[in-house]
Amino acid sequence: MDIASDSPLRSVPPSPPSLAPLHVLQIVGNGIVGGMERCVERLVAGLGRTGAFRFTVLCPSEGDFAGRIRAAGAEIGIVAMPEDPPWASIQMVASLIAAERVDLVHAHLPNAHLLSGLAARLAGVPVMTTIHGRQVILPDLEIHRMVGSHLSVVCRQSYYHALGLGVDRERVSLEPNGVDVDEFRPGPRPAQGVRAALGLAGDALLAGFVGRLSPEKAPEVFVRSAALLLQRLPDAHFVLIGEGPMKTQLRETIAGMGLTSRIHLHGGVDDVRPVLRDLDLLVSSSNSEAMPLALMEGMASGLPVVATRVGGVPEIVEHGGTGWLVAPRDYEDLAGRMHQMLTLHELRRRMGEAARARMERHHRLDRALERLADRMRAIARPAGAASTLAVARVPRMAAGPAQAGGRKAR
Numbered sequence: 001m002d003i004a005s006d007s008p009l010r011s012v013p014p015s016p017p018s019l020a021p022l023h024v025l026q027i028v029g030n031g032i033v034g035g036m037e038r039c040v041e042r043l044v045a046g047l048g049r050t051g052a053f054r055f056t057v058l059c060p061s062e063g064d065f066a067g068r069i070r071a072a073g074a075e076i077g078i079v080a081m082p083e084d085p086p087w088a089s090i091q092m093v094a095s096l097i098a099a100e101r102v103d104l105v106h107a108h109l110p111n112a113h114l115l116s117g118l119a120a121r122l123a124g125v126p127v128m129t130t131i132h133g134r135q136v137i138l139p140d141l142e143i144h145r146m147v148g149s150h151l152s153v154v155c156r157q158s159y160y161h162a163l164g165l166g167v168d169r170e171r172v173s174l175e176p177n178g179v180d181v182d183e184f185r186p187g188p189r190p191a192q193g194v195r196a197a198l199g200l201a202g203d204a205l206l207a208g209f210v211g212r213l214s215p216e217k218a219p220e221v222f223v224r225s226a227a228l229l230l231q232r233l234p235d236a237h238f239v240l241i242g243e244g245p246m247k248t249q250l251r252e253t254i255a256g257m258g259l260t261s262r263i264h265l266h267g268g269v270d271d272v273r274p275v276l277r278d279l280d281l282l283v284s285s286s287n288s289e290a291m292p293l294a295l296m297e298g299m300a301s302g303l304p305v306v307a308t309r310v311g312g313v314p315e316i317v318e319h320g321g322t323g324w325l326v327a328p329r330d331y332e333d334l335a336g337r338m339h340q341m342l343t344l345h346e347l348r349r350r351m352g353e354a355a356r357a358r359m360e361r362h363h364r365l366d367r368a369l370e371r372l373a374d375r376m377r378a379i380a381r382p383a384g385a386a387s388t389l390a391v392a393r394v395p396r397m398a399a400g401p402a403q404a405g406g407r408k409a410r
Contacts, residue, residue, distance in 0.1 A: 021054045022380055025102045026074075027093070027116045029081055029109030031061040033068065034212055035293045036108055036132045039177060041065075045072040046369045053373070056100060058093065083139075085115045093119035104380035107149075108132065110139040117147035126379050128152055130175075134290045134311030136162045144171070150379050152372070154291045155312025173375055176312070178368025179296040181360050183273070186302030186352070190274040194239060198264050205236040205342045207281040210272060210294040213244030218308075218329065220246065221285040223253060225335040226263050232339055236262070241275055243268040276301040280348060281341045287328050289313050299323075300359040304351035306337045316363070322355035 028040055040057065047053040055074040058081075059066055066076050077096070080089050093115060097105065107116035107129040120127035128150035131140060134157050144151055144167065151172040153159050162172045189195070195202065209222045219240055226238040240250065240263075247265065254263045269275055272294070276282070282298035284307035289295075291312040295305060299316070305323035307313050319325045324337040341348055 019381070021052055022377060023054045023056070023101055023103045024376060024380075025093075025097060025100075025105045025116075026055055026057040027079075027081070027105060027107045027112040028057060028059045028065070029107070029112035031059050031063050031065050033064050037065045038293060039130075039132070040108060041068050041072055042180070042365065043369065043372065044069060044074045046365065047373055048073050050373075053376075056096070056102070058096075079115075081111045081115045083111050083114070085111070085118065089115055090118050090122070094122040097123035097125055104128065104376055106130070106376070110137065110143070113140055113143045113149065117143050117149050120149075121147050126150070128376070128379055130154065131158055131162075132290055134158055134161075134288055136165060136167070141165055141167070150375075152375060155315055157311055158290060175372045175375055176315070176363065176368060177291040177293060177296065178363050178365035179293065179300045179359055180365040181300050181356075184276070184297045184300035184359075186356060187273075187277050189278050193274045193278040194241075194266060195278050197266070198237070198239065200237055205233070206239060206279055207236065207283055207338055207342060208239045208241060208275070208279040209283050209285065210241045210275065210298065211284070211286070211292070213240065213242050213246040213250060215246065216286060216288045217244075218285045218287045219244075219250055220253065221329055221331050221334065222283055223250060223263055225283075225285070225331040225338060227257050227259055228331060228335040229339055229342075230259065230262055233342060234262075236342055237264065238262065239264045239266050239279075241266050241269060241272070272297065273301070276303060279303060281306065281338065283334070283338060284308060284313065285328075285331075285334060286310055286313075291316065296359060296363055299355035300363075302352040302356045304341055304348050304355055306334060306341060308334075316358075318354070318358060322351055322358050 026040055028037060030037060044055045048055055057069045057074050058077045058079050060081050062078060069076050079092055080086060097119060102125060105116045105120040105125060105127040107113040113129040116127050127147060131151055131153045134155060143149060151162055151167060152175050153162060154177050159174045209219055211217045213219050230236060251265055254260055276298050282303045282305045284292060284295050286308055289311040295307060295316055298305060299322060305317055307317050307323060307325060308328040309325040310328055314325060317323045317325055326333040326337060
């Protein structure tokens with residue numbers, strides 16, 4: 001299993017000079033700007049600038065995500081990818097792979113995994129998918145068994161879950177997420193930040209939830225915990241940063257409790273860095289996570305955290321060292337830990353410093369990209385395989401799953 005090491009920083013090594021840049025087709029099953037999409041954006045920007053990789057990205061619709069990918073320097077395409085992909089989409093992607101000389105197809109989310117697997121098999125190129133959740137769900141497992149795709153997971157729980165489902169060790173690897181510790185770092189509170197927007201004093205206690213307002217993130221648990229804590233700490237404030245399908249429900253719940261002056265719905269932001277510098281505490285109340293970027297970015301920014309003990313979160317948060325872990329949906333324990341953190345300034349400072357140090361030591365983005373670059377090279381250009389870069393490829397049906405990790409010289 002591939003585990004993050006504490007080795008000194010190394011830049012992503014370039015491809016051997018005899019080989020052209022590795023052309024990777026990223027197929028992304030969603031078009032919003034969320035954690036998964038930001039991982040793709042960072043991958044494209046970080047590895048694309050090395051000259052060792054070339055990226056084309058397909059997503060289901062135009063929008064902010066497509067614009068950000070273009071700004072990162074990749075070619076972008078739009079293709080329909082419902083759960084049951086139409087032949088037109090499969091044929092288009094297979095033809096693109098052949099015409100643009102794609103070396104590897106990399107999928108994100110099950111609908112993209114299915115489309116990628118079928119098209120890559122037709123074109124005779126290897127395919128991998130990153131499992132961004134804490135478990136390998138049945139659709140991903142079925143696709144993996146059908147097309148022989150490689151599963152890249154981001155936390156240990158996902159890795160051992162895959163092995164428990166019978167996935168071969170040679171077909172699954174662990175490439176944890178990373179955070180840009182130069183971009184996300186402690187800094188002074190912004191003069192015109194969240195506090196100013198909410199009309200809060202500079203010394204007001206402010207705990208924040210940063211993430212999509214959707215059931216798996218359990219923002220209602222954060223709201224319930226905040227309401228409970230306000231009985232003991234009536235001058236504190238709480239803010240939810242993000243958009244999602246639960247926003248109206250949360251607004252109505254907060255209003256029904258008469259707490260709109262204390263629990264604030266701020267909406268989404270383009271740049272979360274000044275938001276994090278405005279908080280005293282970051283809270284994650286999720287029911288399901290793998291390795292959440294919002295938590296890592298907050299810790300890199302010097303914030304202590306209170307988070308639910310789910311998925312890969314215990315791999316990020318050192319209980320009692322960088323923050324506290326609680327059971328999912330235990331709003332009473334969550335409220336108690338929040339109270340402890342907000343009322344003990346020295347504890348917050350010490351844990352925030354430890355959180356920053358942990359991200360610098362264990363979860364640097366450059367090291368994460370280096371591991372992923374090595375994995376993509378190994379899958380696309382396995383040792384001893386003949387190069388096919390100078391030979392035009394014609395879409396064809398691969399002979400079987402054994403060819404999914406490499407292809408014959410043609």
